[in-house]
Amino acid sequence: MTERVFNFAAGPSMLPEEVLQRAGSEIMNYQGTGMSVMEMSHRSPMFQKIFDHTKQQFIELMHVPDTHEVLFMQGGGSTQFSCVPLNFISASGKADYAVTGNFSGIAAKEAKKYGSIHLSYDGTQEGFTRIPSQKELQLDPEASYFHYCANNTIYGTEWQYVPDTGNVPLVCDMSSDITSRTVDISRYALIYAGAQKNMAPAGVTVVIIRKDMAGHPLPITPLMMNYETMIKKDSMYNTPPCWQIYMLGLTMDWLAEQGGVEGMEKKKHAKAQLLYDALENSTLFRLHADRDSRSDMNVTFRTGSDELDQKFVAEAAAQGLVSLKGHRLTGGMRASIYNAMPMEGAEKLREFILQFDKENR
Amino acid sequence: MTERVFNFAAGPSMLPEEVLQRAGSEIMNYQGTGMSVMEMSHRSPMFQKIFDHTKQQFIELMHVPDTHEVLFMQGGGSTQFSCVPLNFISASGKADYAVTGNFSGIAAKEAKKYGSIHLSYDGTQEGFTRIPSQKELQLDPEASYFHYCANNTIYGTEWQYVPDTGNVPLVCDMSSDITSRTVDISRYALIYAGAQKNMAPAGVTVVIIRKDMAGHPLPITPLMMNYETMIKKDSMYNTPPCWQIYMLGLTMDWLAEQGGVEGMEKKKHAKAQLLYDALENSTLFRLHADRDSRSDMNVTFRTGSDELDQKFVAEAAAQGLVSLKGHRLTGGMRASIYNAMPMEGAEKLREFILQFDKENR
Numbered sequence: 001m002t003e004r005v006f007n008f009a010a011g012p013s014m015l016p017e018e019v020l021q022r023a024g025s026e027i028m029n030y031q032g033t034g035m036s037v038m039e040m041s042h043r044s045p046m047f048q049k050i051f052d053h054t055k056q057q058f059i060e061l062m063h064v065p066d067t068h069e070v071l072f073m074q075g076g077g078s079t080q081f082s083c084v085p086l087n088f089i090s091a092s093g094k095a096d097y098a099v100t101g102n103f104s105g106i107a108a109k110e111a112k113k114y115g116s117i118h119l120s121y122d123g124t125q126e127g128f129t130r131i132p133s134q135k136e137l138q139l140d141p142e143a144s145y146f147h148y149c150a151n152n153t154i155y156g157t158e159w160q161y162v163p164d165t166g167n168v169p170l171v172c173d174m175s176s177d178i179t180s181r182t183v184d185i186s187r188y189a190l191i192y193a194g195a196q197k198n199m200a201p202a203g204v205t206v207v208i209i210r211k212d213m214a215g216h217p218l219p220i221t222p223l224m225m226n227y228e229t230m231i232k233k234d235s236m237y238n239t240p241p242c243w244q245i246y247m248l249g250l251t252m253d254w255l256a257e258q259g260g261v262e263g264m265e266k267k268k269h270a271k272a273q274l275l276y277d278a279l280e281n282s283t284l285f286r287l288h289a290d291r292d293s294r295s296d297m298n299v300t301f302r303t304g305s306d307e308l309d310q311k312f313v314a315e316a317a318a319q320g321l322v323s324l325k326g327h328r329l330t331g332g333m334r335a336s337i338y339n340a341m342p343m344e345g346a347e348k349l350r351e352f353i354l355q356f357d358k359e360n361r
Numbered sequence: 362m363t364e365r366v367f368n369f370a371a372g373p374s375m376l377p378e379e380v381l382q383r384a385g386s387e388i389m390n391y392q393g394t395g396m397s398v399m400e401m402s403h404r405s406p407m408f409q410k411i412f413d414h415t416k417q418q419f420i421e422l423m424h425v426p427d428t429h430e431v432l433f434m435q436g437g438g439s440t441q442f443s444c445v446p447l448n449f450i451s452a453s454g455k456a457d458y459a460v461t462g463n464f465s466g467i468a469a470k471e472a473k474k475y476g477s478i479h480l481s482y483d484g485t486q487e488g489f490t491r492i493p494s495q496k497e498l499q500l501d502p503e504a505s506y507f508h509y510c511a512n513n514t515i516y517g518t519e520w521q522y523v524p525d526t527g528n529v530p531l532v533c534d535m536s537s538d539i540t541s542r543t544v545d546i547s548r549y550a551l552i553y554a555g556a557q558k559n560m561a562p563a564g565v566t567v568v569i570i571r572k573d574m575a576g577h578p579l580p581i582t583p584l585m586m587n588y589e590t591m592i593k594k595d596s597m598y599n600t601p602p603c604w605q606i607y608m609l610g611l612t613m614d615w616l617a618e619q620g621g622v623e624g625m626e627k628k629k630h631a632k633a634q635l636l637y638d639a640l641e642n643s644t645l646f647r648l649h650a651d652r653d654s655r656s657d658m659n660v661t662f663r664t665g666s667d668e669l670d671q672k673f674v675a676e677a678a679a680q681g682l683v684s685l686k687g688h689r690l691t692g693g694m695r696a697s698i699y700n701a702m703p704m705e706g707a708e709k710l711r712e713f714i715l716q717f718d719k720e721n722r
Contacts, residue, residue, distance in 0.1 A: 012403060035368050106584075222583065
């Protein structure tokens with residue numbers, strides 16, 4: 001059996017080794033219940049305990065206030081692209097979107113099915129190399145909500161501030177940086193995040209909703225996309241993705257041991273800086289994102305030569321640094337360094353970058 | 362550590378022990394890749410291989426013809442309750458539903474958001490004790506489709522024939538008996554099934570769609586609910602529930618070793634008959650479902666005394682026969698005996714029924 005590798009995939013991505021070990025150790029028989037978590041009725045007291053623990057840990061670690069509810073849904077961010085307008089756009093029929101990458105663009109396009117969508121910012125022409133400043137945002141005070149994506153996985157950019165939208169409710173896709181940084185939840189009407197980057201295996205989407213935002217869905221809203229129903233049923237209108245909720249709980253336990261979100265915030269910037277420094281000081285590499293907009297989660301770079309990029313990806317993989325190929329929209333390389341990527345992985349990649357630069361300049 | 366129990370839960374429910382063992386053995390490092398299946402990019406060749414294997418095994422075991430496509434979706438049967446009308450009702454604006462239980466009732470109610478729904482049969486008044494005959498079905502030849510639920514988990518009834526709807530496309534919720542019996546797929550326009558009863562852990566829904574049925578969604582159809590999009594993207598428009606797809610593949614491998622769906626069909630009736638015989642010959646118990654409508658998947662019964670029912674459930678659990686409590690809508694007991702329930706489990710339950718009957722009559 002080969003050693004475990006350092007996996008720089010953009011998601012699904014690395015999980016903490018301790019979490020996998022724990023899951024493996026009780027996969028046949030969870031804590032003397034005589035069954036796997038995968039076999040438990042979601043209505044059983046033993047699963048309810050797992051569910052409650054996961055939710056409570058998440059609430060505590062993310063400091064979710066009582067004004068907000070935490071939901072576990074299915075279908076990933078792309079399902080939330082529809083849920084958001086279906087539940088919120090009835091306020092004025094209009095909504096604002098900032099398009100800073102591929103996924104926020106899809107979110108805006110999807111919302112057009114249900115109302116009048118205005119782009120407060122559109123970075124398409126610039127190739128999504130940066131995040132707009134507050135001043136650049138064209139905000140409609142009558143918008144039902146303002147939607148943005150906190151971290152753009154494909155382009156490697158990340159919002160370094162929370163947009164001020166006045167009285168317009170703030171909606172944020174935090175799929176790729178949730179739990180990596182502290183967030184003042186009270187500023188948000190809704191936060192959603194597919195779990196498969198920073199939290200758990202693919203298949204569960206965490207939603208944090210300000211309770212007073214629910215209850216005004218369009219009449220055509222599908223049953224399972226209605227936030228009010230999910231709140232009333234505590235995410236269990238039907239069978240939830242039990243295994244992912246369990247795994248999320250294990251990851252939250254691990255996060256607590258790492259000093260919580262605050263502990264992670266301290267580490268994640270240092271990890272990213274290791275790579276940014278090496279890349280900036282190289283002769284071979286250039287970064288995709290502008291300095292002020294750089295993501296601590298996804299480091300995007302290239303040599304300028306497709307051939308050399310391929311060589312980089314292949315040689316890195318041979319050294320156990322895998323999944324470094326960039327997204328097809330950007331090409332080049334992408335190193336995703338979510339919470340579960342150990343400092344050692346970032347250090348090894350840094351060494352490889354320096355070595356590759358020396359050998360190929 | 363306690364022994365593993367016989368788990369009669371209605372879903373999520375038992376998985377084959379060999380499947381859990383295999384999953385546990387490679388949870389840290391899948392076949393020398395250096396990572397867990399839970400950590401793999403869904404766009405990686407290694408995950409694609411898992412995906413293709415699962416899909417191909419399902420197609421072969423279920424004898425899915427080339428006219429049909431197999432999809433892996435999220436959100437369970439309740440999400441399909443919306444998908445079906447959103448994708449199909451544009452044909453005439455009307456659809457027929459047979460209501461034979463709780464879930465088919467919810468499906469019909471959900472469809473009313475999108476068109477004119479006619480109940481071809483409604484068993485509510487009778488307490489859902491039986492499946493209607495072909496003659497009883499009031500069919501509208503202009504319906505866009507006819508929807509029914511093959512097996513009613515809560516009430517323990519199961520359709521023993523495929524309804525003849527003439528030219529009206531047949532849509533079936535097979536969540537609780539898929540892969541337990543042979544199905545002539547060519548007769549169906551759409552089959553869907555939450556995997557958590559007979560196939561895999563909760564979090565993936567298998568859809569079998571006749572390809573020519575796709576492509577006519579209502580304009581308000583959410584992105585992730587559009588069958589055409591899912592067909593075009595081979596179920597990977599966004600990140601699918603990778604772990605469940607992997608587990609489904611392992612279960613399909615196991616099913617192949619059991620002689621496939623044909624092998625399971627031979628066993629499942631014998632398993633159910635063991636219980637039905639014991640219950641019919643008892644003095645204490647009565648069955649919920651009419652004889653001709655009885656399900657081979659969910660055996661529903663009661664003593665007539667709530668106190669005695671509770672005693673049954675508790676004493677059975679003490680002997681390692683767990684989750685026998687009936688659904689709140691029916692009360693009493695329910696023994697769910699899906700594919701992964703070994704004959705030994707049914708035999709043990711039969712012995713317990715006989716013993717309890719003797720001791721409490």
